[in-house]
Amino acid sequence: MAGLGFACLLLALAVCVYGIAASVYGVRSGRVEFSDSGRRAVYALAVILTVAFTVLEVAFVSNDFSFNTVADTSSRTTPMLYRAAAVWSSQEGSLLLWAWLLSLWSTLALFLTRSRMRDIAAYATAILLGFGGFFVALMVFYANPFATTRPAPAEGAGLDPLLRFPTMVIHPPMLYSGYTLCTIPLAFGMGALLARRVDADWIKAIRRFAFAAWLFLGIGILLGARWSYSELGWGGYWGWDAVENASLMPWLTGTAFLHSLMIQEKRGMLKVWNVSLVLATGTLAIMGTFLVRSGILNSIHAFGGATLGVPFVVLIAVLIAASIYLVVSRRDMLRSDHRLDSLLSRESAFMANNVVLVSLCFVIFWGTYFPLISEALTGHEASVGPPWFDRYTVPLALILVLLSGIGPVIAWRRATLANARRNLLAPTALALATLAVLLGSGIDRKPFAIAMFCCGAFVFGSIGQEFVRGVRARRAMAAESPLRALVSLVSRNRRRYGGYVVHLGIAVLFIGVAASSSFQHASELSLSPGQSTRVGAYTVRYVRPTATITPRYDEAHTGSTLGLGALLDVSRNGRQVATLNPSEGFYASQEASQGSVGSLIGGQPVSHVSMDAGITRDIWSAVAPDIETPSLKRIVSVGNSTLSPEEALVAIAYLARAYLRHPPPAQFHFIVSPLVMWIWIGGLIVFGGGLIAIWPAPSSVRRRVAARSRARSVRGLARA
Amino acid sequence: MSPARKRSVRLVVALSAAVVLASALVYTSFSAASPALSPSQLARQAQPGRSYQVTGTVMQGSVRREGEVLYFSVEDRAGGTSIPVSYTGTVPDPFREGREVIVTVQKQGSSYVGERDSLITKCPSKYTTAPPSEKQNY
Numbered sequence: 001m002a003g004l005g006f007a008c009l010l011l012a013l014a015v016c017v018y019g020i021a022a023s024v025y026g027v028r029s030g031r032v033e034f035s036d037s038g039r040r041a042v043y044a045l046a047v048i049l050t051v052a053f054t055v056l057e058v059a060f061v062s063n064d065f066s067f068n069t070v071a072d073t074s075s076r077t078t079p080m081l082y083r084a085a086a087v088w089s090s091q092e093g094s095l096l097l098w099a100w101l102l103s104l105w106s107t108l109a110l111f112l113t114r115s116r117m118r119d120i121a122a123y124a125t126a127i128l129l130g131f132g133g134f135f136v137a138l139m140v141f142y143a144n145p146f147a148t149t150r151p152a153p154a155e156g157a158g159l160d161p162l163l164r165f166p167t168m169v170i171h172p173p174m175l176y177s178g179y180t181l182c183t184i185p186l187a188f189g190m191g192a193l194l195a196r197r198v199d200a201d202w203i204k205a206i207r208r209f210a211f212a213a214w215l216f217l218g219i220g221i222l223l224g225a226r227w228s229y230s231e232l233g234w235g236g237y238w239g240w241d242a243v244e245n246a247s248l249m250p251w252l253t254g255t256a257f258l259h260s261l262m263i264q265e266k267r268g269m270l271k272v273w274n275v276s277l278v279l280a281t282g283t284l285a286i287m288g289t290f291l292v293r294s295g296i297l298n299s300i301h302a303f304g305g306a307t308l309g310v311p312f313v314v315l316i317a318v319l320i321a322a323s324i325y326l327v328v329s330r331r332d333m334l335r336s337d338h339r340l341d342s343l344l345s346r347e348s349a350f351m352a353n354n355v356v357l358v359s360l361c362f363v364i365f366w367g368t369y370f371p372l373i374s375e376a377l378t379g380h381e382a383s384v385g386p387p388w389f390d391r392y393t394v395p396l397a398l399i400l401v402l403l404s405g406i407g408p409v410i411a412w413r414r415a416t417l418a419n420a421r422r423n424l425l426a427p428t429a430l431a432l433a434t435l436a437v438l439l440g441s442g443i444d445r446k447p448f449a450i451a452m453f454c455c456g457a458f459v460f461g462s463i464g465q466e467f468v469r470g471v472r473a474r475r476a477m478a479a480e481s482p483l484r485a486l487v488s489l490v491s492r493n494r495r496r497y498g499g500y501v502v503h504l505g506i507a508v509l510f511i512g513v514a515a516s517s518s519f520q521h522a523s524e525l526s527l528s529p530g531q532s533t534r535v536g537a538y539t540v541r542y543v544r545p546t547a548t549i550t551p552r553y554d555e556a557h558t559g560s561t562l563g564l565g566a567l568l569d570v571s572r573n574g575r576q577v578a579t580l581n582p583s584e585g586f587y588a589s590q591e592a593s594q595g596s597v598g599s600l601i602g603g604q605p606v607s608h609v610s611m612d613a614g615i616t617r618d619i620w621s622a623v624a625p626d627i628e629t630p631s632l633k634r635i636v637s638v639g640n641s642t643l644s645p646e647e648a649l650v651a652i653a654y655l656a657r658a659y660l661r662h663p664p665p666a667q668f669h670f671i672v673s674p675l676v677m678w679i680w681i682g683g684l685i686v687f688g689g690g691l692i693a694i695w696p697a698p699s700s701v702r703r704r705v706a707a708r709s710r711a712r713s714v715r716g717l718a719r720a
Numbered sequence: 721m722s723p724a725r726k727r728s729v730r731l732v733v734a735l736s737a738a739v740v741l742a743s744a745l746v747y748t749s750f751s752a753a754s755p756a757l758s759p760s761q762l763a764r765q766a767q768p769g770r771s772y773q774v775t776g777t778v779m780q781g782s783v784r785r786e787g788e789v790l791y792f793s794v795e796d797r798a799g800g801t802s803i804p805v806s807y808t809g810t811v812p813d814p815f816r817e818g819r820e821v822i823v824t825v826q827k828q829g830s831s832y833v834g835e836r837d838s839l840i841t842k843c844p845s846k847y848t849t850a851p852p853s854e855k856q857n858y
Contacts, residue, residue, distance in 0.1 A: 162813060234810050339727075363745060370749055371756065382753035383773055385824065385838070392745065524788055524809065606813050624811065626785075667785065669810065 001055055002067060005146035008052035009139055012099075015041050015048060016133030020126045027122035027195070035122035039110050042125055045132055046103040053087075053100045056145055060087050066152035069093055069145050075158035077588070085169045086159045088176075091293065091308075092145035097173065098289065099135035102128070102180040105209070109184045113205050120202050123191030124184075131183055131286075134315055142308060161560065161587045161606040167227040171220060175247060178217025179285040182250050184209045185257070186282025189275050193326040198275065198333050200265050207261060208694060210278070213285075214254040215690040221247050222683040233584075233607025233622040235522070235671045237679065238513075240389040245368040246288035249361050253281040256357040259350045259407075266412065267347065268337030272327060273354070275334065279323040284361075287316055291368075342414040349407040356400050363392040394448050398455055401510050404503040405459035408466055427461030452514035459507035463500045470497070490692060498693025502686050509682025515675035516618075522672075526665045536672040538577065538619060543567040545625070545663040546581060547656035549649070560585030561600045562652050563608070564625040564659055566666055570612065578612035582623040582668075595640030596648040601627070613677055620671040626664045627655070754824050759794050760801035766827040771835065774803070775822045783817055794821060807834030812841040 023038025025031070056069070060083050065071040073093075074086040087093040106128040113121045139145060185206045192202040224244065225237040238244060257277040263270050290312035327334070340347055366373070367384050374382040409423035434457035438450050467486070470493075474485040490497040521536030532541035548563040565583025569576065587603035594602040611620040632655055639651030754771040762774050774794055779802050782793035788808050795802035797820070805825055815821065824838035 233813055339723075359741075362742075366745060366749060370753060374750070374753060378750075381756040382750075383756055384749050384753050385835075388749060388752045391748070526785070526787055604814055604816075 001059060001064070002146040002148045005052050005055040006140075006144065008048050008055070009136055009144070009146070012045055012048045012052070012136045013133060013140055015045050016129045016136060019045070019129040020133065023122040023125040023129070027119050032118060035118060035125070038122060038125045038129070039114065042103065042106050042110050042129060042132075045129070046100075046107040049096070049100040049103045049136075052146075053096055056087055056093060056096060057084065060084060063156070064152070065154070065156050066148045066150060067145075068147045068149055071149065071153050071156040073157065073159055075156040078156075078159045079164075081166075081169060082159050082164050085172075086163075088172045089159060089163055089168075090145070092139065092143040092147075094172065094176070095135055095139050095143055095293075096145050098176055098180060099132055099139070101173070101176050102132055102135065102183065105177070105180050105184060106132070106187075109188075109206070109209055117191075117197070117201055117205060119195040120188060120191040120197060120205075123194045124187040127187040127190055128183065131187075134311070138308060138311060142311070157590060158587075161585065161604050162232075164606075165227060165231045167223055167231070171223040171227060174216050174223060175220030178213055178215075178220050178247070179250070179289055181209055181213030181216055182254065182285035183282045185213070185278045186285075189278035189282075190322065190326060193275065193330050196330065196333060198271055198330065200268070203261050203264055203274065206278075210254060210257060210261070210281075211690070211694050213281075214251065214258060215687070215694065217247060217251045217254065217285075218690075219683075219687060221251060222680070226680060229620075229676070230609060230611070231607075233609060233624070233669065235609075235620050235622065235669060237676075240364075240367065240386045242368050243288075243292050245364050246284075246291040249364055249368075250281045250284040250288060252357045252361040252364070253277050253284060256354045256361075257281060260354050263347050263350055269340070269347065270351075271334040271336060272331065276323070276327055277354075277358075279319075279327070283316065283319045283323065286312070286319060290316060344410070344415045344417070344420060346407060346410050346412045346415075349403060349410050353400065353403045353407060356396050356403065360393060360396045360400070363396070364389070397510060398448070398451050401452065401455040401459060401507055404506055405455070405462040408500055408503065409462045423462070423465070426465050427458045430461035431455070431458040433457070446518040449514040449518035452510055456507040456511040459503060463504050463507075466500055467497075494695060495693045498689045498691070498695075501689025501692060503689075505682045505685030505687075505689055507682070508685055509679050512675045512678030512680075512682055516673040516679065520671060520673040523670045524668070526667050528665045529663055533668075533670070535619075535670040537572055538672055539571050540580075540619075540621070540668075540670055541569040541571070542666070542668070543569050545660055545666070546583065547660055548583070549653055549656055560587050560606065561649075562586040562656060564627065564656070565608070565610075566623045566625075566668070568610075568621055570619055578619060580610040580612060580619070580621045582610040582621045583608045584623060584625055586627070595636070596643050596645045597636050597639035597651040599645075600648050600652055601636075615677055617672060617674045618676045620673070622669045624667040624669075625659070626666060627659070629664045631662070632658060632664075756822075758796050759803045760796050762825075762827075762832075763801050763803055766832075768827045771824050771826055773822060773824050774805075774832075775820070776802075777820050778815070778817050780817050792817075794823070804831045805834050806831060807839055809834070809837035809839065811839060814841040815839065816841075 019038045019041025021038075022034045022041065026034030026036070026038055056067070058064075059067045059070050060074050061080070063070070063074070063076055063083070069090045069092050070086075073089045074083050078086060088097045106125075110121060110125060110128075188202050188206045192198050221244070224247070228234065228239075229237040254277075257274060260270050260274050260277065264274050290308075293308045293312065340351075342348070367389050371381050371383045374380060405427055406424070409427075411419055431454040435450065435454050438453060443450065467489075470489045471482055471485045474480065474489050475482065478485070478488070480488065523533060523535045525533060527533065527542040529542050529544050532539055534540075544567050546563075546565040546567055548565075550561060550563070563583045563585045565581055568580040568582070570578040570580060585606045585608060586601035587606065588600050589603035591599060591602060605624075607622045607624070609620065609622050611618055635651060635655045635658060639648060639654075643651055754773045756773040756775060757765075759774060759776045762772055766772060776794040776796055779793040779795045782791075782802075782804075784791045790807045790811060791804065792807070793802040793804050803825075805823060807823065819841055822840040824835040825832040826835070
């Protein structure tokens with residue numbers, strides 16, 4: 001089977017090379033059959049990589065440990081779901097996932113444009129196959145997912161316990177879909193520049209892909225944040241870690257592009273800017289992959305193995321050089337058709353939003369790559385921490401949220417003062433009322449959080465007003481019930497109202513972020529059973545310790561041999577609010593030097609967070625039990641010297657009982673943060689709005705059908 | 721003022737604002753940054769009151785907890801010099817003796833105080849292929 005997989009990779013590489021040559025020759029010589037053949041090479045690539053991915057997936061699911069990647073990242077004790085997801089936990093497997101997703105998305109994009117923009121699409125085909133070929137070549141020459149060892153080991157190392165969470169199944173594919181989708185606008189943008197056809201056609205063709213890239217990347221980022229918050233024993237959702245930042249940067253430039261492309265569609269302006277944003281977004285997506293895969297920066301995600309650094313640096317350098325060359329050499333074609341008429345217009349609101357988004361991206365870029373920049377400039381590696389990021393991103397985020405309320409209600413071209421007053425009066429009043437209520441209720445120490453609440457209220461006001469006006473106008477026209485009017489309003493203007501819903505969701509999300517980061521109570525301390533502590537308005541009491549033991553080959557469990565936890569009683573003003581049961585899982589290691597008993601629990605311990613999540617606040621808890629006490633250590637050492645590996649579980653059971661009988665003080669981490677749930681709710685609203693906006697409108701399908709039948713009848717008439 | 725002149729004035733103003741802001745950003749990043757050093761470099765050149773990001777491995781037998789404070793020593797990857805660190809805040813799950821860690825510290829007297837929640841544990845073996853000898857142990 002490994003042979004089949006590797007053969008697929010070799011074939012894929014050949015297909016990429018052929019496809020690039022065919023499409024470039026086709027477009028240069030004007031022989032359409034060649035560029036068509038190049039496009040079909042992308043379809044073939046998708047089929048071949050699907051086979052390759054299936055081979056690897058089957059190897060993981062069927063525990064074929066002759067595959068090195070399977071032996072390194074999976075095991076029989078790894079539950080089925082995580083075995084299937086372990087494919088992308090290794091460097092090799094994630095490269096394959098990247099190439100496979102790229103081939104699928106490219107196929108979709110090129111299929112949808114098969115009869116349009118032949119020259120642009122042919123260049124785009126070559127560029128997409130270039131990316132595909134790059135990743136396939138990495139696998140063939142540097143990180144072969146189909147490398148094998150004979151004889152096959154009897155058991156694998158198992159999936160890292162830190163990755164054994166349901167999010168592992170969906171977070172990486174989402175993020176990688178986002179990254180790969182970012183390269184499609186880049187390919188078409190470069191194609192348009194190469195073909196010297198830079199009107200709005202190519203933008204219309206890739207608009208939906210840019211939006212899908214933005215949506216997938218956003219979901220991937222949010223899932224990562226949610227994973228970090230609800231599963232890792234840290235309690236935060238964002239830490240300005242290099243890899244988090246790497247995924248946020250293309251998302252920011254992508255957001256900017258989604259706004260500024262409307263200006264190009266409507267007014268023929270900002271062509272240089274748009275094409276630059278598209279190229280930057282694609283390049284940042286590749287850089288994001290590079291950052292994860294090269295281990296060049298210190299990160300909790302640092303995946304080691306610096307072998308892939310050089311090829312990626314070369315690819316990124318080529319991308320940047322080609323982008324700059326193309327934009328500069330085509331600058332005459334990229335002149336704007338119009339000028340900005342007025343500073344009080346939707347164009348200028350969008351431009352302001354672009355400036356803010358790109359500034360945010362620049363700040364994050366600088367901070368993320370600062371260790372490299374500083375080493376290059378001063379010879380010393382140095383890094384900046386979260387406070388530095390916050391100093392710049394917080395004010396920029398405030399402006400951004402405010403603009404997301406102003407943009408939708410201000411007129412194109414030139415808004416009059418009267419018009420602006422009419423549209424901004426209600427939202428401003430709502431924002432001021434919010435300010436008054438907040439100050440009145442005595443919350444006045446966190447100016448940034450208060451400002452964010454007011455900006456959020458402003459957005460609710462302006463978006464709400466748009467919906468109310470739209471529904472009212474619709475009812476005046478069609479005499480429908482309010483709900484029906486709302487539905488038909490949204491379904492007839494999906495992109496517009498979907499976008500409004502996205503803005504609403506962003507405001508909700510930022511309110512959640514502001515509230516939870518500014519008004520959080522956290523406590524870290526050691527407690528013995530019976531003791532209690534106060535966290536914010538709540539009292540947490542450590543009732544008693546808990547313990548679970550899982551036999552090694554239990555499929556249902558995530559595979560930790562021993563779990564030690566605590567039963568916690570949370571009360572407020574003497575009334576019981578919740579019962580929490582955080583624990584820590586101790587996993588088996590493969591270090592035989594730890595002894596028969598010690599190796600059963602000598603792997604990496606992993607926190608299992610327990611929380612009471614609510615609309616107004618989350619109570620979050622994690623525990624780190626102490627198993628290094630002299631008496632517990634003695635059980636392990638006596639067991640090591642007397643028990644065989646088959647009997648070792650007995651000692652673990654004894655250890656668990658000893659722990660329950662005489663529990664040592666355990667280390668706890670409690671967090672009470674308000675409105676965290678609104679971050680996830682805001683994310684869902686954004687997702688819903690995105691789906692509304694991206695869904696093909698039935699009316700446009702009808703229009704296309706109608707246009708086609710009209711064309712047919714015209715042709716018929718001409719013939720007659 | 722002609723429209724073209726007005727536009728170029730506007731452009732110059734916008735660009736100079738961008739340059740000023742960018743320089744502020746660059747300046748603050750250099751002044752706020754913590755240099756990344758190894759324990760032996762730190763032992764030689766640390767000044768009290770300045771933050772440093774130290775990268776090294778947690779020394780065997782050095783981890784001890786007293787209430788909220790976690791005490792451990794970080795030594796050079798190759799062994800040798802080590803520095804004592806007292807740390808409060810979140811301890812990542814993979815934190816272990818012998819593991820590679822990154823922590824931001826300030827020198828206070830002869831010991832080093834870790835910045836709250838700045839501890840990162842690297843798990844260098846996580847995604848690299850284990851040598852065959854290790855596999856046979858299983």
